[in-house]
Amino acid sequence: MGCGGFACTRNALCALNVVYVLVGLLLIGVAAWGKGFDIVSSIRIIGGVLAVGIFLLLIAVVGLVGAIHHHQVLLFFYMIILGLVFIFQFGISCSCLALNRSRQESLFNTTWHLLSNETRQSVEESLDCCGLFNDTRDPDALCTFQTDLSLCHAKCVGSREQGVVCLTCGEKMLKHSDEALKILGGVGLFFSFTEILGVWLAMRYRNQKDPRANPSAFL
DSSP, X not given: OOTTSHHHHHHHHHHHHHHHHHHXXXXXXXXXXXXXXXXXXXXXXXXXXXXHHHHHHHHHHHHHHHHHHTOHHHHHHHHHHHHHHHHXXXXXXXXXXXXXXXXXXXXXXXXXXXXXXXXXXXXXXXXTOOSSOOOTTOHHHHHHHHHHHHHOOOHHHHTGGGTOOOOOHHHHHHHXXXXXXXXXXXXXXXXXXXXXXXXXXXXXXXXXXXXXXXXXXXX
């Protein structure tokens, strides 16, 4: 039987969803590991990673059950959900690849103001920095920077007497943000194309007849 046959399409769809199951479990494990070792103290960040992992795991389970049992309804909803995820993820990935330095600074400023003081301090301690940007042109940003500076407990604060200067977190993040965004955008694009592959496989599989079934049955 050719690779475009019923069995080959089913096996390819199952293999793709097994990969999604592994990725979902990996995300759930990373979230649990990060929370267990207090790497990230923000419950929102942990909850976001955990939600993405559970969502991907559920989609993969629906796809696996639909592929194994050739279930028309499950495969239909699997196609719709995966197609919507593809559109969303493709747009986000393209946005990551298109972000320049000024837009990154604006994004950092917007995100930083949404974070709680506890999360800011966790970032400062992890990166060994204080505050986001020392922008003297913006009074609000300068006031926020002074507040962050007074609450900062990074290692560099205790080493000021030895001549160590604390860099701002914005400067440190911008050093690696370009590379990180390119990697994130590239990985997102790769997975988005695997999702459109999953939609195509599910659509093809739904329209194929099971050779083990009654040849006169209409699927």
